[in-house]
Amino acid sequence: MSSDPNSIDVWEAFLDPQGTFSLPDFSAVTPASLVAGVRAATDFARSEVEDIIADENDPTFVTTTVRFESATIPMDRMSALVSAVEANHFRPELTEAVAEVRDRLSAAQTRTFLDVDLFHRIEQVPSTDLNPEDKRQQELTIEEFVRAGARLGEEERDQMSTIAAELTTLETSFSRALQKDTRDLAVQLTEPDQLAGLSEDQIAAAAGRAAERGTHGYLLPLNNFTQQLVLESLESTETRRQVLDNSTSRGTRGGEGDTRTQVADTTALRALQAKLLGFPSYSSFAIDNQTAGGPDAAADIVSSLIAPANAQLADELARVKERYGLDDVAPEDVKHHLAKYRQDEFGIDADEVAKYFEFDTVLYEGVFRAATGLYGITFAPREDVIGWHEDVRAFEVTDTNERTLGLVLLDPYSRDTKRGGAWVGQLVTSSRLTGHLPVLTLSLNLAKPGPGRPSLLGPTELTTLFHEFGHVLHGLFANSTYPSTAGTSVPRDYVEFPSQLNEMWRFHPQVLPHYAKHIDTGEPMPAELVTALIESEKFGQGFNTTEYLAAAMLDLSWHSLEAGEHITDVLSFESEVLDAAGFTSLVPPRYRTTYFGHIFASGYAAGYYSYLYSEVIAAWVSEWFEAQGGLSREAGDAFREAILAPGYSIDPMSAIERFFGTRPDVAPLLRRRGLAEPVEESEDSAEEEPTAPADELPEAEPKEHRNHAAVAEVLEAHGIEPQIKLFTDATPTAASAAAKIGVEVGAIANSLIFSSGGDPVLIMTSGLHRVDTGHVAGLIGADSLDRADKELVRTATGQVIGGVAPCGHPKPVPTYVDVALKDYPVLWAAAGTPNSMMPLTYEQLLAITGGKEITVVEEGVEG
Ligand SMILES: [Zn+2]
Structure with missing residues (x-):
């Protein structure tokens, strides 16, 4: 049996290199080939493991730990392929095959990491003479076994293995149910009046989506999160209510699209899993190897911002009510009024602004150009590379030394076979061990424009594109020996930092003027509009922060359960958590429990706080870039080498500390979100004076000294x-x-x-x-x-x-x-x-x- 993972059948079957890239042949993806591929991958891993165990020589790092890493590469490749197909272009005929692939991978994974004979071989590898990267690889490998349960007794290991299989099934079933309910709850409208406020293109896209499903009228598909983007522009209160109701009822209506059973069972099983591993709750287990180190640190940063965010939200709503003479704002109207206020107060006309953000121009002259300015890399379309769908566009990335750095597959448009949201996948992980070049996938859910029409981005979509591209860069620059520590394989509460950092470039004076050009006239965005846009983005941060914190709190609460707790009344638990933490019912969480795919289907369990945690680092580092003069090759190259390229092959926070000379502090984040001002009143006094808008409170001016x-x-x-x-x-x-x-x-x-x-x-x-x-x-x-x-x-x-x-x-x-x-x-x-x-x-x-x-x-x- 060969120990070279590049030689096995699965590659020949369909992980066949397209050109210079070890890119799967998507046209070969069929139910049968998926199952054959996963069998080949798991068989290879098993036979390698058996050879490692049977080896009569003393275990060495190369013959044991490195060989084990190689053994699992085909499984990781299959997993990445299946994730890409499932998330981007999931067709009903693949349902059973994908579920089988997932089950087989999960079973093989569990069996491998609970294999005590293998673990003992790996534990015996002497590590004293290893170089730092190898030594770390040895330690991380052992840690992974321990966290999987390899040190437990036989009975507990059996339990772990049963639980792991059940959790995989539950994740798949949560995803399926959610995808179905999201599709079923797309808002069906019959009369054009009901869409008043949307642009012509948006209305045409809605008609197109209805036609795609063979129905008449208009269809507004739902985005992943609670507050749908169309709520901003829809003029009819009735339509807005329908959109928000459909959005928030996902997973709660009984039948096949209901996810409550999966939530209850998943959280109970995770608590049990944690207990077996010696942790009081799943969050303690999950956060133990993260940057935060434990659930208290994560909860602290979330809790500490609730009061300032609520205060800011109250201020935003007071301003809205005063401006429009409203007594009250209903939940379905909050986002709409905030957008309207932004438009009226700052002169932001969303449709007009979008005309400056044409997708291709933003991509080439904004996102790519910023990356070229910072890191010297360049991008060229590769028409010959075939993705999983005809909409997928491939770009070859060339490094400063003119060598090919990697490939990016961009899938911009929303479709019924794609899950909601935006994400990046490492389809092929780069590493020195395999010699593979990285292949990154970047998926968005933009409305597909009608024939000959441009694709125009809203401010959120603009941010998302820059954000996701930050993940792409992290993956492209990976320079690890072992794939398991390459690129974005860093702790979850750290991985969002490079992406959030990349967001800063969207409005940067060295970047924005190059791409923000009017679609009809080609004129650059006027300076006043740029200023107004930046100012207006700060308005509404109270709202954004509140809905984010509520979701983060739900996640931490669901994963703070102790073994034996099984919460079947999912919605009551949710409202109790939110009430107790002091969230207003006016702004529902960014994701309610029943459609919180991050934590029930995408590996962010007890990790949704990560965005905030990473943002502390991102906001802090963005000020460093500013201090270096912004877009500079010198700063970019140094940052790439010290922070992005090593991935998890070195401890990320130590790398930060070495490079910047100190650790990040929270002040830049507070500034960025406008939360730096301390809350003036105690909660009691705020309740007594509900009518006084915050900006009118007569307060003595504090004195400078x-x-x-x-x-x-x-x-x-x-x-x-x-x-x-x-x-x-x-x-x-x-x-x-x-x-x-x-x-x-x-x-x-x-x-x-x-x-x-x-x-x-x-x-x-x-x-x-x-x-x-x-x-x-x-x-x-x-x-x-x-x-x-x-x-x-x-x-x-x-x-x-x-x-x-x-x-x-x-x-x-x-x-x-x-x-x-x-x-x-x-x-x-x-x-x-x-x-x-x-x-x-x-x-x-x-x-x-x-x-x-x-x-x-x-x-x-x-x-
Ligand atoms: Zn991200």
Whole structure:
């Protein structure tokens, strides 16, 4: 038996290279060939595993771990192929074959990773002499076995294997039901009046979709998410209600399209799976190997933004109501009114704006051009490459050294055989082990224009295209030895960072003028319109953030169940979670449970928070690019090499830290979403004054102060952009500051001045701690330590008690920093006056104070 995965039958059958690429022959995809292909792939893996186990020589990295990696490549290739066909062009005749392929792959996967003989061979591989990448590969391989259950007893392993098979069946059945219900719930309309507000092209597309299904009138297919794009422009309240009702009722109507049983069973089984592996819940298991490290960190960032997002949403709605003299806004009208406000307030006419975003021009002169500017790569159409559908377009990508870098298959249009949403797939993963060039697929759901008509993008679709292309770049630049760590094979809460970063280029002054040209006149978008568009995009972030957070909270809650819990009343559980977290029923989650394909069919279980988590990194890195002068080859090349190319072959956050010299902080994200302003009222007082619009509240203007300038100067000297927040009243205690900002008390960094024999000492202390002066005096070698009096504070810092900042003092004060502050991604410290605060990371705090890390209380005695 050959151990070269390139030589097996499955390749000859139909993973046959098209030209220079190891691209499947899609015309050979039939039910029979899919099943034959998966059999060949799984048989190959099994026979390789048996050979590895039977090998009488001592196991080495190459003969065991690398051979095992090779053994699974054909299965991964089959899995990628089936995913591409299933998601992009799923025909009824493939139903059984696809289900069989999935079941066989899942069974083979489970059997392999629960094979204790194989695991023992791999565990015995000596790793001391390996290079760093190989050593990491060895560790990751072992981790994958352990997470699959390879260390469990025989009975538990049997249970794991049964559960895995059931979960695969449930995922497939969730997807099928959802696809069916989404199709069935496309909104059927008979009269043109009902579509008033849509553009001619949109109406023509709706007529085309009806004709495609052999019905009369118009058909509005549903997008993946709750708030349908057409809600913005539809003028009829009645039609809007119908669209939103259809959207939110997906999966809840009984019959074949109902997904509630799958939700209940899946979440119960995942909880049981986690318990077998020694975790209290599925979210603990799933997030354990992610960047966040655990469900609490994920939940913290989600929870911490709910209040600011709600406040911003309330402000947006107040502005809408005032402008249009409305007493109330119904759920089906929220998105519509926000869009209308954007149009009226900022002069944004959606149809007019779309005329500047013609798909091909955006693609070539925007997306491709930005990538050329940053990374030097170029794109050429390949008409001879055949995709899974005639709409698929192929592009060969050439690197700076004129070598072919890879291939991109772009499938832009919506069709009944395609699932909703936009996504990127690694059809062929590039790696040095296989020598394969990467083949990436990029799928969108744009309305297909009528013959001879252009395809015009809305702002969301524009963002999506740039976003998805960020994933494509991550895959194209992959430079790993092993496919399992290549390109986008990074933790889920990290993988969205390169894509979200790529979004920033869409409005960048070095990019936008090249592609935003009027479809009729060719004129570039006027500067005023560009400004208005950018401004208008900031309006509605309260709404966007709220619906996202609600979905993220649902995901974390469904996966916080303990083994034995089986929630059959899915909709009640959902509303309880949302109510308890403080979400308004006016804005439903971006995905309700019953059509949350991310978490029940696409591997994002306990991972939907990832978008926000990644956005923290993306927003932060985007400011770095700005500081490098924007679109620069130098910055692009360095970023590509250090951050994108290694994939998971090195620890991603360590790579970030090495490259940027520090870890990301949340401030750029807050700025980007306009959430930086602290919430002014407590919830109680907000309820008492429901009628006063936020922008009319008579508040005293907070005062600027020279101390702030002194603090800002120190921050700037350390390359930190000062973000001093001023309040109208003082926040002298940690508790009052925490309440005002909406963070945990522990994240408040108190600047406390002590006297050591008359000399000032600054101790930066978590709001959770009281300094144990005896303990600290011992640590820092002081004879005694007492709280400083007012006079010493003033002379040492130039600031007053309650407003002391960590820096900006007349001369440096010896400083010690409570290590407990390290637990918080963002700290808040006073900025020189009692009514000011500023966000800092722990590393920034150390940098600006030159402080030494200490414990301020004795270990084990704190509460
Ligand atoms: Zn993405």
